[in-house]
Amino acid sequence: MFRKFGKFLLFLYELFTRRESLKVYWKRFIDECMMIGVDSLLIVCIVAFFIGAVTCVQINANLVSPLIPTYIVSNIVRDMMLLELSSTFMCVILAGKVGSNIASELGTMRITEQVEALEVMGINAASYLVLPKVLAAFVMFPVLSVLSGFIGIVGGYIAGTATGIITPEQYIYGIRFSFIPFNMVIPIIKSAVFGILIATISAYKGFYTRGGALEVGKVSTTAVTNSCIAILIADYLLAELLT
Amino acid sequence: MIEIKNISKSFNGRKVLDDISGVFRDGETSLVIGASGTGKSVLLKCMLDLVSPDTGEVFYDGREFLHKSEKERIDLRREMGVLFQGGALFDSQTVFQNVKFPLDMLTKQSEAEKRDRVEFCLKRVGLEAAGSRMPSEISGGMKKRVGIARAIVLNPKYLFCDEPNSGLDPLTSIKIDELIQEITQEYGTTTVVITHDMNSVLSIGQNIKFLYQGKKIWEGDSNSILTTHLQELDEFVFSNHALKQLRG
Numbered sequence: 001m002f003r004k005f006g007k008f009l010l011f012l013y014e015l016f017t018r019r020e021s022l023k024v025y026w027k028r029f030i031d032e033c034m035m036i037g038v039d040s041l042l043i044v045c046i047v048a049f050f051i052g053a054v055t056c057v058q059i060n061a062n063l064v065s066p067l068i069p070t071y072i073v074s075n076i077v078r079d080m081m082l083l084e085l086s087s088t089f090m091c092v093i094l095a096g097k098v099g100s101n102i103a104s105e106l107g108t109m110r111i112t113e114q115v116e117a118l119e120v121m122g123i124n125a126a127s128y129l130v131l132p133k134v135l136a137a138f139v140m141f142p143v144l145s146v147l148s149g150f151i152g153i154v155g156g157y158i159a160g161t162a163t164g165i166i167t168p169e170q171y172i173y174g175i176r177f178s179f180i181p182f183n184m185v186i187p188i189i190k191s192a193v194f195g196i197l198i199a200t201i202s203a204y205k206g207f208y209t210r211g212g213a214l215e216v217g218k219v220s221t222t223a224v225t226n227s228c229i230a231i232l233i234a235d236y237l238l239a240e241l242l243t
Numbered sequence: 244m245i246e247i248k249n250i251s252k253s254f255n256g257r258k259v260l261d262d263i264s265g266v267f268r269d270g271e272t273s274l275v276i277g278a279s280g281t282g283k284s285v286l287l288k289c290m291l292d293l294v295s296p297d298t299g300e301v302f303y304d305g306r307e308f309l310h311k312s313e314k315e316r317i318d319l320r321r322e323m324g325v326l327f328q329g330g331a332l333f334d335s336q337t338v339f340q341n342v343k344f345p346l347d348m349l350t351k352q353s354e355a356e357k358r359d360r361v362e363f364c365l366k367r368v369g370l371e372a373a374g375s376r377m378p379s380e381i382s383g384g385m386k387k388r389v390g391i392a393r394a395i396v397l398n399p400k401y402l403f404c405d406e407p408n409s410g411l412d413p414l415t416s417i418k419i420d421e422l423i424q425e426i427t428q429e430y431g432t433t434t435v436v437i438t439h440d441m442n443s444v445l446s447i448g449q450n451i452k453f454l455y456q457g458k459k460i461w462e463g464d465s466n467s468i469l470t471t472h473l474q475e476l477d478e479f480v481f482s483n484h485a486l487k488q489l490r491g
Contacts, residue, residue, distance in 0.1 A: 018313070020348065113331040120291055120325045121345055122317035 011204050015131045018124040028132035036098050036133070036199075037140030041147075047093055048148035051085050052077060052155030060165045070166050074174030077156040079183065083243075086149035087187035088235045091141065091194035095227040099202040102133055103223035106206030107216035115207070130203040134196060141195030142188040149187055190238050197234060198227045244269055245401060245433050250289050250299035252282070259285050260296065261457040270431040272424050272447045274438055277454035278479055283437045284328075286454070287405055290435070291325065292316060303401060321349055324394030324432075326404040330386035332378040332393075338365070339374035342392045349397065364392040368422060384415035388422065395426055402427065402434040408443055416440060420447045441480065444468060453479070 019025070059073050106129060109115050118125040153175065160166040166174075202223035209219050245267040252260040259282040267273040275283050288294040290301050292309055301308045308319055332341045342364055346357045365371050368388040373381060381389070387407055394402060404423055408416040424447045427434040436443065444451060448465040455475045463471060468480060 018317075024348065108334075112329055112334075113327040114333055116288075116293055117325065117327060117331040117333075119293060120320055120323060121348060122320040123348055 007208075008200075008204050011126060011207065012200060014124065014126040015134065017127065019127050019131070020123065024128070025132055025135075028128070029135055032132045032136035033140050035101070036136045037143060040094060040097060040140075040144060043093065043097060044090060044144050044148050045151050048081075048086065048090065048151035049155035049158075051089065051148075052081060052152030052157075053159035055080055055085070055152070056156035056160045056165065057163070060160070069170075071170045071174030071177060073160060073166050074153075074156060074171040075177050077160075078153055078175050078179075081149045081152040081156075082183045082187055084235075086152055087145045087190035087194065088231065090145055090148045091191055091198065091231050092228050094141065094144065095194075095198045095202075095231060096224050098137065099198045099224045099227045100220045102199060102202040103206035103209075104216055104220045106130070106203055107209035107219050110207065110209045111212055111216060126207060130199075130207065133203055134199040137195035137199035138192055139195075141191040141198075145187045145191035186238075186242050189242065190235065193234055193238060194231050197230045201227045201230055244304055245290065245435065246302040247286075247290060248300045248302070250286065250296045250301070252285055252289060252294065252296045259457050260289065263299070263454070263457075263459045265452050265459060265462065267433050267435050268450065269433050270428060271449045272427050272434045272436060273450040273452070274436045274444060274448045275452050275454060276438055276444055276448075276479070278439060281454040282457045283439075283454055284405055287403055287435065287437050291320075291323065291403065321397065322400045324397065324399035324402045326387065326390045326394050326402070326407055328406045328409055330378070330383075330390040332386055332389055334378055336378075337374065338370065338376050338378070338381065338389050341378065341389055342374075342396055345393065345397050360396060361392075364396045365389075367395070367426075368392045383410050384412075384419065387411065387415075387419050391419075391422060391426070395430070398430065400432060402432045404434070404436045404438075406437055406439075408438060408440045413442065416442060417446065423447065439479075444480075455479075 055077050056073060059076050063072065063076075106115075109129070115125045115129070118128060157168070157171050160171055161168050205219045205223040205226065209215055246265075248264050250260055250263045251258065263286060275286060277283050285294060289296040289299070292301075296309070300310070303319055303322070306319065308316060311319070332338075333344065336344065339361055342361045343357055346352055346360060350357075352360070361374070362371065365374055368391050370385060370388055370392065373385060373389075378386060378389070391404075394404075402423075407419050407423060411419065420443050423434060423436065426432065436447070438444065445465050445468075448468070451463055451465065451468055452459050453461040453468075453476055461471065461473055461476050468476070
């Protein structure tokens with residue numbers, strides 16, 4: 001295990017050695033932002049909307065007390081979305097989409113000798129292929145996280161007001177009630193860290209694939225499970241550090 | 244000229260290459276032949292430093308390769324062109340972009356110069372009309388030709404081809420062999436071809452090295468391979484029924 005972790009660290013070091021020109025990275029970075037960010041918009045919006053809606057309904061169902069004002073429902077939706085669901089939950093979902101995509105792409109490139117083709121040209125394949133993915137994940141995951149937080153709160157609003165759980169005024173009041181601005185920063189920090197974890201772990205797994213199509217499938221699955229475990233551990237550490 | 248000296252390589256205690264030495268001359272198509280699993284591709288990867296040999300040295304025109312600094316090795320690698328077994332084309336790029344890729348990454352040529360060079364190389368391999376197609380849209384033989392075009396786009400001194408005929412029909416195989424030989428003679432490259440295809444051996448084998456269980460046990464040319472009486476070589480060469488009948 002320590003050996004593997006050491007190899008992982010060396011892989012990360014390799015990303016920053018023998019870099020290509022910025023122009024090369026910029027083009028690849030934009031392509032990766034499209035793949036990681038833009039292509040994930042739909043799934044993020046759908047998931048976030050329903051998480052917000054379900055959270056609103058569930059909180060209302062479980063907070064039945066005349067002593068608790070109704071606006072607390074939207075207040076809890078807001079905090080849950082900002083502190084946990086828009087970052088951790090969303091990144092676990094994205095680990096499945098983006099992580100498996102990165103691992104299978106690099107794994108296929110490895111077994112079809114495309115990685116070797118880069119290396120014989122004297123190009124640092126790890127840096128050329130992986131660094132733009134890591135940077136794109138670092139930039140796009142916070143964007144997706146902020147978006148999912150917003151969509152989730154909107155989902156809660158629509159579910160709450162459409163079913164008569166809460167009035168629009170109460171929902172808006174609850175959203176604004178005892179708001180801590182720093183809570184907006186927490187999902188950005190968390191999702192940036194999770195983005196780096198997903199991209200590096202998945203890329204590491206894919207980059208060192210050996211074998212054939214069967215192994216590509218296996219590393220893809222391993223990349224997702226390892227990314228999810230890393231997200232959960234990092235989530236706990238960040239929760240301790242940031243709150 | 245490429246010279247290899249005492250190359251040995253083991254994987255998990257199993258010796259795949261055992262003390263292999265030899266010379267690959269300029270303007271000549273040198274073949275490394277042998278049955279599957281005899282270490283041909285590992286030898287090629289050792290020569291390219293994609294796999295580090297346990298012992299041995301590789302010299303490119305007298306310049307030692309394996310123990311040089313990383314920068315010097317990268318500079319030397321830029322004098323090499325490699326055709327991989329499956330072509331190793333980048334799936335996300337068109338044929339034109341694949342061939343242009345080394346120029347984009349390794350030269351400071353203008354776009355017009357790059358375009359001219361790519362068009363020339365594609366024309367050289369007979370694929371001038373296929374530039375806009377994706378690798379998934381072309382046949383196996385075309386992929387090999389695109390691979391050759393990409394390998395020669397930087398005017399390499401050394402050309403390596405790993406099983407250029409694998410998965411191809413006999414007619415396409417012959418065309419690929421002819422193309423490799425023409426390029427070798429035209430540009431005076433030192434060409435190393437890894438193959439187990441006897442048609443290639445007989446048609447383009449100017450210098451042939453036969454590997455058996457990780458050892459080089461015979462060296463000669465396409466004429467002498469049919470007349471040499473060495474049991475291991477005979478088994479390999481005359482496994483082809485037609486050749487066996489020809490020999491009588």
